[in-house]
Amino acid sequence: MEGLLTRCRALSTLATCSHQLPRYVPHRHHHCAPERGQRLVLSRVFQPQNLREDQVLSLEGKSSDLTCKSQRLMLQVGLILPASPGCYHLMPYTVRAMEKLIRVIDQEMQAIGGQKINMPSLSPAELWQATSRWDLMGRELLRLKDRHGKDYCLGPTHEEAVTALVASQKKLSYKQLPLLLYQVTRKFRDEPRPRFGLLRGREFYMKDMYTFDSSPETAQQTYSLVCGAYCSLFDRLGLRWIKAQANVGSIGxxxxxxxQLPVDVGEDWLAICPSCHFSANTETLDLSQKNCPTCQGPLTETKGTEVGHTFYLGTKYSSIFNAQFTNVHGEPSLAEMGCYGLGVTRILAAAIEVLSTEDCIRWPSLLAPYQVCLIPPKKGSKEAAAIELMGHLYDDIVEAVPQLRGEVLLDDRTHLTIGNRLKDANKLGYPFVIIAGKRALEDPAHYEVWCQNTGEVAFLNKEGVMELLTHVQVI
Amino acid sequence: MEGLLTRCRALSTLATCSHQLPRYVPHRHHHCAPERGQRLVLSRVFQPQNLREDQVLSLEGKSSDLTCKSQRLMLQVGLILPASPGCYHLMPYTVRAMEKLIRVIDQEMQAIGGQKINMPSLSPAELWQATSRWDLMGRELLRLKDRHGKDYCLGPTHEEAVTALVASQKKLSYKQLPLLLYQVTRKFRDEPRPRFGLLRGREFYMKDMYTFDSSPETAQQTYSLVCGAYCSLFDRLGLRWIKAQANVGSIGxxxxxxxQLPVDVGEDWLAICPSCHFSANTETLDLSQKNCPTCQGPLTETKGTEVGHTFYLGTKYSSIFNAQFTNVHGEPSLAEMGCYGLGVTRILAAAIEVLSTEDCIRWPSLLAPYQVCLIPPKKGSKEAAAIELMGHLYDDIVEAVPQLRGEVLLDDRTHLTIGNRLKDANKLGYPFVIIAGKRALEDPAHYEVWCQNTGEVAFLNKEGVMELLTHVQVI
Structure with missing residues (x-):
């Protein structure tokens, strides 16, 4: 064995690696931060190829189906491409935004003690038969047989799987509770009519958390804790949200x-009381109910799109799978459960839906795929001398503001006018757009800085640019 | 609308958040770094509950099926739990290790210009019928029908999907090539006999990259570039690897x-020439071939497990889907393609297989779920005064070595002896284990430091510990 290892070591040293890669300086940034001098340039990004085309295609059928702004804008700039009805390819900008969102979710879930796991999509029929959901879920469940004829579904949610998993832990003690397990994975649901792009798809990313407690009282505390984390999440994203009383549906x-995010294309109607905290999905209310059940004030209605859903489950699932722990008296006791979902791809689309104008995408600042876009002057223009200057500004930014490494994009399409490229940048919604126009040739050079999320525009010298960008939060 | 928004803002401020979460200091670390004073403690981790049990269960059947070390060890310490044959729940330690591996992969892929996308698992039958793989793949393909009776498979690989995607880009220019698109997603393969835990499962994570070039020559350069990135990846993980000539199989x-990683449970036989660079999967060689085809020296054989596979595809797929670009003469031309896979979950298991002893897991240092485990003395022991000291050491480490925030675990099971907990730590393979034993009560305190990957043990004072840990690479 030792001889083998030595040989392999020798082989690996000898093996032909035609390309010598630059070595990394150890760092903990997730995104690949390019070496100094290596600049991220827009002309090489696969993303925005459709940007200058007007034709937007939808596999979901006729263009009349493009009824929602986020779907139209995301298709238009090439953030998503249709793969099959309700299934989309996520393109590079979207993957970056989604990975950022997942990092925020991870922080919030882990801050309350959440532990991240990963459960398979293939879910054995027996689990679903045990809870009767194999029949109850009907045609929403995508079903298949393996080569041995065994039945599976593609998990739209994982109450059954996680409860069976916890039930298999025979030595679980009350001291280990509450247990908060979550995952961020693809889910599947055979929607009768997939639509609105990532808002209602058949394959989507979801964060699902499942909690296990030793008593109804502590389970209620855990429920509040997770709801609090959701509030914190949406606040950090700068999204206005409503927490509404809801039906338990097939989850129980x-x-x-x-x-809910209040938005015109929302599929839910919410009743809101302007004078107290109360808000509810109208399906939970009596049709005749016009007044708030808590303060008796008049209720108003608004449309919303659901981005998160929480359930206090009690022992509905733990009793079926016998998910027990040893209580303080040394006796076996059923765990009190909760489950909590966040639509990951849906939050992205819903955020774009609420923040964007009709023509221009706007992101929650924290989730923007790139924070900064630099636009040098057009080749052959009077300001062309500033093209090189912009390259140096790029290098200086990533040097002086390390958290922006990997977050700055240079729009090197210098055959286009500044105006045309600014139009594109406006459409894609980078939080900061920095332009080298006429005043870049002044001494000291001044750059035109667009803060797209606030609508402010300013002329700043290099120090001013650095000072501004130092405060950008990057996840 | 403005009124609505104002109301919603008010609501969101008012809404009952029973739990006030601590606000985050902005930082770019992926893992949730706890606040000072909040310590990660082992007793609350769901992971190692099976650690002190001897019984190891396998859904794949009898214990005789536990033929491989990595599967046995990973089940034993609760890194994975069986869900259905060839499908595993990944538990918190494993998810941490996998996310680290994905970050290394992202860095290597993006360093050569790779752009990350995300394609659906549901793959329409027509795509696979176009390449005849709907029939060729036979029973390895998991197939299903949606509610409208339309046929899909669960993608085991995505040549069809990505080629159709690129073909849909009608304005692709030679200037944008090479295009390197990759994803890290779950793949599905209905293995006739799933086994060896994560080494041969039915549902697994794979990194798959697809490249598009303007000529066979540049496609060959891209092929070398990606192979170079793979070499770099395995080198960074400290794994000895062999790049072997291989059959193209159903990919073409x-x-x-x-x-390949040389390992006893490997399912491939490799022929290696000790005197030159040559190595090949024996299936690519004539049965009678005993000498190296390049230098005529004698070939030796070794077993290997495949962790990566690269293919130069030419126009096999681009010609079927008409994936064209506009060449330098302004004419449409078929893209030259390559595809490149890395088994993500498989690399984890294979690394554990080659690095571990029969009883103790060892990780590539960069991928260890936690870098440091602190073991304070037993409650009631003569050294019990050092329990508090260990808490302070924890705080000092994460203060002085910021990249270790979220990487240090305190084994707070102080009802157990140091010896028992060290045995667990040894089994789980933290790269650094720091023990407060007798010498922790000396002035200055000395800690027993085990560097588990090198087998070294040393007594160090606080400064020595800090100096040692400063050099730990964390991804």
Missing amino acids: GTVSHEF | GTVSHEF
């Missing part, structure tokens, strides 16, 4: 809330 | 290599 349980 | 193309 006794208490449920939806986190 | 003209040139193919496998990246």
